[in-house]
Amino acid sequence: MTFEQAWQRWRDEREAELRSPEGFLAITGLHWLSAKPQRFPGVPGVWSKAPEGAVVELGPGEWLELGGTTLAGRYVFGDVDPVGVVATFDTGTVEVADRFGTPVLRPRQPDGPFLRDYTGTPTYAPDPAWRLIAAFTRYATSRPISVGSVVEGRSSVIDAVGEVAFDVGGRPQRLIAFDGGDDELWLLFTDETSGVTTYAACRQLAVEPPVDGKAVLDFNRAANMPCAYTIHATCPLPPASNHIDVLVEAGEQTPPRAPAD
Structure with missing residues (x-):
C-alpha cells in the first residue's frame, strides 16, 4: 500500500467514525x-x-x-x-x-443537529515530508499533569509518560507525550496554523509505540478533538509548552460546525 493509499484509508475510517450515529457528533x-x-x-x-x-x-x-x-x-x-x-x-x-x-x-440521537448537518472535514493534502522521526524520552514513572479544558473553570489530570523531540525546518521542537493506551503515545498540541486554518484549541496525534527510543510522528494524521465539532464536548487542552512554533500544514483543518438547535 502506498503512502497516499494508507492515508486515504485513515481518512475514510475517520469520516466513518465522525458520521456514526453513536459517535460524538450525535450528542445532543x-x-x-x-x-x-x-x-x-x-x-x-x-x-x-x-x-x-x-x-x-x-x-x-x-x-x-x-x-x-x-x-x-x-x-x-x-x-x-x-x-x-x-x-x-x-x-x-x-x-x-x-x-x-x-x-x-x-x-x-441519529438525527442530532451536529451529525445531521455535518458536511465533512477539510484536510491538507497528504505529504510524506510531514512524517517525522522523533527522539522519545520516557519518564522513569508517569507524571500526572493538570491541564485545562474547553469547559470554563474545569481542569483534569492526565498521565504524561515522556517527551518527544524533533526538528521542523531546522527548528527544534519538544512536546510532552501522554499515555495513549497499549504503549501508544497521545499528543495534544497547537501550532502556528491554530486559529487560522486549524481548530484554535488544539489538535491531537496518535503515535504508535516507540521503538529503540524513536517515535514516528505522522502529522498528516493530526486530528481534531471532539470540541471542534460540538458544544457538548469536554476536551482537555494541551500544556502551554506543547506548541509547535511553525506552520504545521498537515492533517485536519477547522471543520464547519452546525448551529445547535
Missing part, C-alpha cells in the same frame, strides 16, 4: 448531575447524583437497556469513570460518565 446535550433529581430532554427517567454515584428513577413505561439487561425503576450506575457506560432506549442512547469528578449525561 451535556447534562451535569446534582443532588436535585432532574429530567432531561429526550432521555427516559429522573436523574440525580447520590452518595453512591449516578442514579436514575425510571417511571411507568420507561426503560433503558445496559449490557443486555433491561432496567426499570431505580437503578444505581455507581461511580462511573471518564470512559463511562452507554445505555440504549427506543430512540437513541445515553452516555453516563465522569467529568471532573461529576457524573454527566450525554444523550445521542
